[in-house]
Structures are given as C-alpha cells and as structure tokens.
Amino acid sequence: MRTFEGRAMGSPLRLSVPATTDAEAGWRAVLDEFELSEEAMSRFRETSELTRLNRLAGKTDSVVVSGRLRMALAAAERARRVTGGRFEPRVLTALDRVGYRGARLPWVAATPPSRWSGAVVRRTGCAGLTIDHPIDLGGIGKGLAVRWATRRLERLGLSDFLLEAGGDLMTRGAAPDAGEWRIGIEDPFGAPDPKAVIAMDPAGAAVATSSIRVHQWRSDGRLVHHLIDPATGEPGGAGLQAVTVAGPDPAWAEVWSKSLFLGGADAIGDEARSRGLAAWWVDDSGTLGMTPAARPMTAWVAGEG
Amino acid sequence: MTDRRGIVRLATLVGGSAGLYSIALATVVSLQSQADAATISGRQPVADAIGAVEASNDRLESLLGGASDSYGHVAADYEAVASAMTSLDDSVNALGAAVEEVSGRAARLPGNIALPRLTRSAPIQVTTRVVVHATTGASG
Numbered sequence: 001m002r003t004f005e006g007r008a009m010g011s012p013l014r015l016s017v018p019a020t021t022d023a024e025a026g027w028r029a030v031l032d033e034f035e036l037s038e039e040a041m042s043r044f045r046e047t048s049e050l051t052r053l054n055r056l057a058g059k060t061d062s063v064v065v066s067g068r069l070r071m072a073l074a075a076a077e078r079a080r081r082v083t084g085g086r087f088e089p090r091v092l093t094a095l096d097r098v099g100y101r102g103a104r105l106p107w108v109a110a111t112p113p114s115r116w117s118g119a120v121v122r123r124t125g126c127a128g129l130t131i132d133h134p135i136d137l138g139g140i141g142k143g144l145a146v147r148w149a150t151r152r153l154e155r156l157g158l159s160d161f162l163l164e165a166g167g168d169l170m171t172r173g174a175a176p177d178a179g180e181w182r183i184g185i186e187d188p189f190g191a192p193d194p195k196a197v198i199a200m201d202p203a204g205a206a207v208a209t210s211s212i213r214v215h216q217w218r219s220d221g222r223l224v225h226h227l228i229d230p231a232t233g234e235p236g237g238a239g240l241q242a243v244t245v246a247g248p249d250p251a252w253a254e255v256w257s258k259s260l261f262l263g264g265a266d267a268i269g270d271e272a273r274s275r276g277l278a279a280w281w282v283d284d285s286g287t288l289g290m291t292p293a294a295r296p297m298t299a300w301v302a303g304e305g
Numbered sequence: 306m307t308d309r310r311g312i313v314r315l316a317t318l319v320g321g322s323a324g325l326y327s328i329a330l331a332t333v334v335s336l337q338s339q340a341d342a343a344t345i346s347g348r349q350p351v352a353d354a355i356g357a358v359e360a361s362n363d364r365l366e367s368l369l370g371g372a373s374d375s376y377g378h379v380a381a382d383y384e385a386v387a388s389a390m391t392s393l394d395d396s397v398n399a400l401g402a403a404v405e406e407v408s409g410r411a412a413r414l415p416g417n418i419a420l421p422r423l424t425r426s427a428p429i430q431v432t433t434r435v436v437v438h439a440t441t442g443a444s445g
Contacts, residue, residue, distance in 0.1 A: 001438075011444045142444070166444025175438055184435070186442025197435050211443035244441055300435045 001176040008034035009142050010044065011166030015153075018160050018176045029152040030163065037145035040068040041137045043092065043102035051103040054092065054134040062128030072137050072144055073129070077120045079140060079255040086259040088230035089120055092134040098224045098235065099217060105134060139258055143208060143251030146170050150204075150250075167209035170250050171200040182299060188213045188241035188282050195288045196280055197300040198246055206250035210257040211242035229262045239265025239284050246278040246297060 004015045004027040015030050017023040042048040049069045056063060065073075076089040096105070122130050142165050150170045153161055160173030162181050171181040180202060184194030188211050198207060212235075215226040229236025237243075245257040256277055260268050265283045269291070272279040278293040290298060 014439070016438065162438055164439050167441045168444065169439055169441055181439075182435075182437045184437035184440040186440050188443070194435065194437060194440060197437055198441075207441045209441040209443065213443035215443070242442065 004030075006031060009038050009042065009145065009165060011142065012164070014162075014164040016162040016164075016176075017158065018174075021158065021160065023158060023161070026153045026156050026158050026161070029156060030149045033149040033152055034145050034165070037068060037141065037148065040066050041072050041141035041144070043134075043136050043138065046103045048103070050135065050137060051105075053129065053131060054103075054105055057105075057131050057134045060130065062124040062130045064127045065129055068144075068148075070129075072141055073121045073135070075144060075251060076135070076137060076140055079252075079259075080120065083255065083259040085230055086262050087140075087255050088228075089135045089137060089140070090133040091228040091230055091233070092136040094228045094233040095136060095226060097233075098226075098228070099219045100215065100226045102136075139208075139210070139254045140251050142166060142168050143206075143249075143254035146206070146250040167211065168206070168250050168254055169208075170204070170206045172204045173202055180299075183207050185209070185244050185280055185282075185288075186211070186213070186242070187286075187302075189286055193302055195282055195302050196290070196298050198244075198280075198294075198297050199299040200246075201297075204248065205246055206248065206253045207244060207246045208250060208253035208257045209242055209244040210237075210254075210261040212237070213242065227258060227261055236262040237264055240268065241282045241284060241286075243268065244280045245272075246294070 002017050002019050002021065002023060004023065006013045008031070013030070013034060015023065015027050017026070038045060038048065040049050043050055043054065045051060049063075049065050053063050053065065053069070073089075076087075079087045080089065092102075092105075095101075118132075120131065120135065122132075124130055146163055146165050146168050147170070149163060150172070153163070154172070158172070160175070161171070162175075163170045167186075169183055171183070175181045181200040183198045183200060185196045185198065186209065187193065187195050190213070200207070210227060212225040212227060216223060218224070224235045225237075227235060227237055240261055243257045243261040245253045245260065247253045247256070256275075256279070260272055260277070260279055260281070263271050265281075268279070268281050269289060272281075272291045273293075276293055277291060278297055280288060280290045280294055280298075282288055288301065
C-alpha cells in the first residue's frame, strides 16, 4: 500500500492506494482541493473567504464569494433544515464564548438561539451575500472537501483508494489486500484497539465521527467541548463520547454524526433508527451502540471477538 | 159525470201527494248524505292517527322480534364460552399440577455436579488482532 501524508484544515490528511497505483497526480489534486477548500471555508485562516464574510456579519455590505463557499453555505443551510435545526452553522459566537476561537472577528454579542430563525445567508443582487450572524463550516466544510477531492481522484482514473481527513474518510474500490477497506472506530477513551471495525462498501462509502476526545477543555471551571447544541448555545450531547455515521457522502455523514451527537445518549438510538442511518456511538460508560443498518457493515466489535 | 170528476180529483190528489213525498224524500236523502260526509271528514284525523299507531306497533313488534333473536344468539354464545372456560379451567388446573410436579423434581436435583477433569492438548487462540486500514475518530 502506498500512503501520501500531509496536513490540511487542522487535521492529518492521508491518501492510501494499492502499491501498484500511480497516484502522484491524485495526491497533488487532493492537496490542491484541500487548499482551495480551506481558503474558501476555514474560520481559522485570517485570509479565507469565510473569515471575510464573518467580519461583515450583521452589516449591509454584501460579499461576492467563490463557488466553493457558495455551495458550502447552501449545503449548510439544507443540513440545518433537514436536521430540524440540530445542525446549525451560526454557533460560532457560542464556540468563541466557550473558548474555541478561530480567526479574529469584530466583537459581537453572543447570539441567543431564538434569533437563529430564518435563512443562514441572504442573497443580494445577482452574486452578493450577506449574513446576520458569523458562521462556522468546520465539520461540513471538511466533509465537502473530501467529497470534492474524491471526485477529482475519480476523474483522474483512480478506482481504489482511501482518503482520510481527520475523522472523515472516503473509500472507493478494494483495499491493497483485495478485500474491503476496513475502518476502525476509535475508542474515545484512548484505548489502542478500536471499538469496532467497519467493512466499507466497494462501490464507495464515507465515514465521519463527531467526538469530544480531542477538543475538550475547561472554561469557567467546567469541562466544555466544541460540539455546541443550538437549542441552548452550550456544549451538547449529554451522555455521549463519540458518534460515527457511515453513508455514501462524507459531508452528510458529518452532518448526521454531529446532529445525532447533539441529540444525546437518550435520543440517539431512536433517532438514528427512525432515519435509517448506519450509526455507531459510544456513551459515557464506554458502551458501544449501533443501529440495525450499521450491523451488517460491522466486521468486528470489541468484546465480541 | 160526478163520479168521473171525483176519480180525476182523486188521481190528481194521489199524484200530487206522491210528488210531494218524492221531493221530501229527496231532500231528506240529500241532507243525510251531507251529514254523513261531514261526519266522515271529521273522523279522518283520528283514523289517520290510528293507522300511524298501528304501523308503529308493527315496527316495534318487528324490532322486539329481532332483539329476541339476538338475545337467543348471545345466550347460545355465552353457553359456548362458558363451556370453553370450563375446559380452560381444567387445562390450567392440569398445568398447575404439572408445574408442581416439575418443581418438586427440580428441588430434588443436586446442587453440584462433579465434571470429569479435562486435559488440554492443543493451544487455543483466545483473541484475534483486528487489522484496519484507517481509524475514524476525533479530528484535530
């Protein structure tokens, strides 16, 4: 197996292909796509389009943005509607308040969740945009970058590959040993063995995980994390440590993993089952749960041997 | 001559009397007919009401007949259910007796069974290390 490694969007970036595959051009395409995506959607980069847009939040000045940011904003708006508001890109001020800060923004009062009604973005003229509240495209942005990079790899003729960007992954075709790509679900408590192993569909499958293992810190004497519940403006997901969702698209896998996480341990089973999602979750006691749709994809579970 | 004149007078008198009688009779008949019509007309509402009461009675009788039939069916069904309940009660009693018998035998079973000692002659693989191509987890 050949592996190309780098770093983008605050996460490790890795492309794995069978040893016989010439993937130099593919890796360059992946790096290029992630650079363009980060320049469009990163809230950490001072010069990104999103930072420029966020600095004009609440003002009447409109901004003309690239196709990538326009598509990302449309996807975030749709995700907000489909999840009933559980996925909300306007949580940036709440994130900032609990200490997960990105690029410098003008001071804005923390937006009460009740004011997050209505569209995320308003269109002005034929190409301009204005926003009322600063936006975070972190999770869905990385999922979209994986989606777009995957398309470029396919256009270059790569049929068997694994593309990883932090917790978001996309696979196509067969693994180097000619079997399925096998993805481990990290133990959020740091154990070396995975909690379970997913056998990925050769036709193409994506996996995303929302976890509080890395981004967790103390603020005002309490333990907080970066997954903000729009209903309260506070860190959510009571009783859960991590949620993994598999599906055909990395951006939507990311949306659902975050949305299910914010529902908390009491609601995740019913909600994931009712939506037919292939989802795995680990609660505060370390217990692994999964939906009926996830079971056939599960090749191995810790404790079951 | 006098006799013939008397006969004519007598005939005239009889004819006149008959005419007067017929006129009087016709008048009486007419008056009687009008009185009968008035009586019939006056009694018509009562007759109609009597007819309606008779029709209602017929319907009520029909309903009572239907209710009687239904009661008969329900009574028959109840008899059948009662019979089945009796049979079920017998079955439950038999099951209770069987459970008591099993419980009694279970109570007589030994608390420990001495198993023969086994000797392991081949190594047993306890765990299999899982191989993954990548891991999904917290990003950053």
